[in-house]
Amino acid sequence: MTYWRSCPEINEPMSCPWCGKVTRKYYEEIRLPRDAPYEGNARVISRKPFGHVRDTDVVRVTRDLWRAFDYGHFDTLRCAQSWANAVLDEEDAA
Numbered sequence: 001m002t003y004w005r006s007c008p009e010i011n012e013p014m015s016c017p018w019c020g021k022v023t024r025k026y027y028e029e030i031r032l033p034r035d036a037p038y039e040g041n042a043r044v045i046s047r048k049p050f051g052h053v054r055d056t057d058v059v060r061v062t063r064d065l066w067r068a069f070d071y072g073h074f075d076t077l078r079c080a081q082s083w084a085n086a087v088l089d090e091e092d093a094a
């Protein structure tokens with residue numbers, strides 16, 4: 001498994017083993033011409049004009065999936081570091 005900073009959608013929520021933070025829902029924003037219907041398979045949350053661009057809308061959609069963490073099993077690098085150090089500290093103590 002390769003961990004990129006771009007977050008893939010995942011089917012089940014996950015929580016950080018260090019701080020317990022839970023993944024957020026995955027939302028996507030798509031720009032569409034004002035009169036074009038959204039024809040994707042995601043659920044539309046909202047549709048708003050795109051700033052001052054008159055002929056473009058921003059459509060916010062979700063497939064009711066979850067957003068993976070940016071750092072594998074962890075939400076932040078700090079959590080990954082703290083967890084790793086705690087594991088090694090425990091090994092030292094044993």
Ligand SMILES: [Zn+2]
Pocket residue numbers: 016017018019020021074075076079
């Ligand atoms: Zn965390």
